[in-house]
Amino acid sequence: MEAGAVETDAEPEKMATLAFLTILCVFLEILMHYTLGVSIGYTHFFYVVLVLAAIWYGKKAVIVAACLAVTHIAVAYFVFSEVFWVPVLRAVMFVIVTLLVGSLSEEQKESARLLKESDELYIWYIKEAAMRLKTPVEVVGQNLLALKQDVEEKKIPYESIAVELSLQAKHMDQIRVNLIDLNKTIVDGFGEMSPASKQFLTE
Amino acid sequence: MAFSLKDAKEPHLYLIIAPPADLRSKNIELIRMLDAEGYVVIVITTNQLCSVLTKNYESGGIRLDRIWFVDAVTRYAMGRDPPPVKNCRFVSNPGNLTDLGIAVTETLKELSGQKVCLLFDSVNAMLIYISSKNITRFLHFVTNKLRLLNVAGIFLAVEKGLDPDLLVQLITLVDEVIDTDKEVRKPG
Numbered sequence: 551m552e553a554g555a556v557e558t559d560a561e562p563e564k565m566a567t568l569a570f571l572t573i574l575c576v577f578l579e580i581l582m583h584y585t586l587g588v589s590i591g592y593t594h595f596f597y598v599v600l601v602l603a604a605i606w607y608g609k610k611a612v613i614v615a616a617c618l619a620v621t622h623i624a625v626a627y628f629v630f631s632e633v634f635w636v637p638v639l640r641a642v643m644f645v646i647v648t649l650l651v652g653s654l655s656e657e658q659k660e661s662a663r664l665l666k667e668s669d670e671l672y673i674w675y676i677k678e679a680a681m682r683l684k685t686p687v688e689v690v691g692q693n694l695l696a697l698k699q700d701v702e703e704k705k706i707p708y709e710s711i712a713v714e715l716s717l718q719a720k721h722m723d724q725i726r727v728n729l730i731d732l733n734k735t736i737v738d739g740f741g742e743m744s745p746a747s748k749q750f751l752t753e
Numbered sequence: 754m755a756f757s758l759k760d761a762k763e764p765h766l767y768l769i770i771a772p773p774a775d776l777r778s779k780n781i782e783l784i785r786m787l788d789a790e791g792y793v794v795i796v797i798t799t800n801q802l803c804s805v806l807t808k809n810y811e812s813g814g815i816r817l818d819r820i821w822f823v824d825a826v827t828r829y830a831m832g833r834d835p836p837p838v839k840n841c842r843f844v845s846n847p848g849n850l851t852d853l854g855i856a857v858t859e860t861l862k863e864l865s866g867q868k869v870c871l872l873f874d875s876v877n878a879m880l881i882y883i884s885s886k887n888i889t890r891f892l893h894f895v896t897n898k899l900r901l902l903n904v905a906g907i908f909l910a911v912e913k914g915l916d917p918d919l920l921v922q923l924i925t926l927v928d929e930v931i932d933t934d935k936e937v938r939k940p941g
Contacts, residue, residue, distance in 0.1 A: 677916040678885060685773075685914035686881040689800065692773045700805070705812060710804045717802065717830035724881050 564606050568614065571599040575618055583625045593622065593640055600644055604651035608659070615648035675736050682728045690721045766896055766906045766927040772934055773877075773911045777801070779933060780874050781813045783907060788815055792870040792905070795860050797823045799847040800878035802830065803838060821864065823856045825849075848882035850891050857895060861902055870905040871895070876923070877911040885919045896926045 575596050582592040596618050603611035619641030626637035697714050700706035706714070733751040737743060771779045780801075787794050798806060803824040810817060822841040828834060829846040842856040861869065873895070879888050892908065899906045908927065912934055915923070924930055 677918070681877075681880050681885055681914065681916050681919065685877050685911055688773050688914070689776075689875075689877055689881075689911065692776065693800065695774075696777055705808060706805060707808070710802060710808075713802055713827065713830045714805060716832075717826050720830060721878075721881055728881070 600648045604648045605655045608656040609652035615644045619644045768908045768927045768930045770932045793819045793867045795821045795871045797873045799825045873908040875909040877914045
């Protein structure tokens with residue numbers, strides 16, 4: 551999932567919650583600010599909506615912040631017939647806080663995505679390593695035991711022994727190449743490993 | 754191994770899972786059973802040399818005239834072209850899926866009209882040379898070809914040697930899975 555993108559499985563519930571809370575904020579704005587003439591206190595509730603929106607939708611939540619900021623300034627203008635710096639400052643803070651929390655939320659989501667990718671890579675490595683290293687080593691071991699038995703029982707022609715041993719040596723060499731290839735995949739994703747360690751694992 | 758292709762109404766594809774120590778004996782058992790049921794067998798070998806298999810079959814009293822080989826290891830092990838062997842096609846190495854595919858196709862074409870069964874020995878040895886992703890693709894190609902040509906097929910694999918995700922993919926390609934150690938048959 552892209553950083554800051556919406557988690558679609560819970561989207562309807564989140565959207566409904568945000569819509570409800572935003573309407574509540576507008577209602578508070580009309581009731582407290584426009585009707586009662588109170589311009590402080592109730593705006594703290596706005597941050598609940600803005601922080602939630604920023605956590606869920608990242609920096610895109612600035613749309614909600616902008617809507618509430620415009621509403622707040624507009625109501626202040628209707629009440630006092632002019633715009634004072636205090637409601638403007640509050641409105642700017644809505645946007646700044648939303649952008650800050652949204653930005654942190656996106657960073658956290660990106661870290662979680664990278665961690666998930668890294669976990670998936672490790673799981674893939676472990677599975678592929680088991681199939682392309684562990685079992686093949688077992689197969690080669692069994693082949694060598696069978697060859698030993700054939701030699702002891704003189705069931706294998708002399709010229710085939712050399713070819714058979716050569717095959718098992720090539721199997722082992724390929725298993726070594728597989729290990730290096732698998733290591734390369736993992737090592738490429740490691741920023742913190744020293745170049746010497748990387749070289750050791752991949753050559 | 755209580756297993757027969759006689760019961761199958763149409764050519765079936767099987768995945769046979771055996772312990773690593775039994776892989777060789779299962780190969781011989783299967784060839785003997787297929788021979789007894791009148792099949793011409795194409796052995797795709799990615800683990801044992803054709804010459805060794807031939808000796809094993811001979812000592813097991815199996816007729817060699819009804820066995821064809823696609824050998825992906827002899828030429829690779831020798832590092833040069835081996836002397837021609839009757840009913841045997843050599844492939845440069847087990848990872849060369851193009852040549853392996855061509856060899857299988859040509860052999861199937863040559864045996865068209867006959868009662869044929871393909872024996873793939875083994876999935877695990879192939880995994881030394883190709884990734885799990887590519888082996889699924891290759892086996893998909895082979896099983897499709899076998900179904901189109903109405904040819905039976907047996908794929909040998911080592912017990913506990915395949916990742917469950919890969920095993921599930923392989924199971925979808927075959928009609929039946931047989932675990933020889935537990936004598937369990939499961940539909941694919």
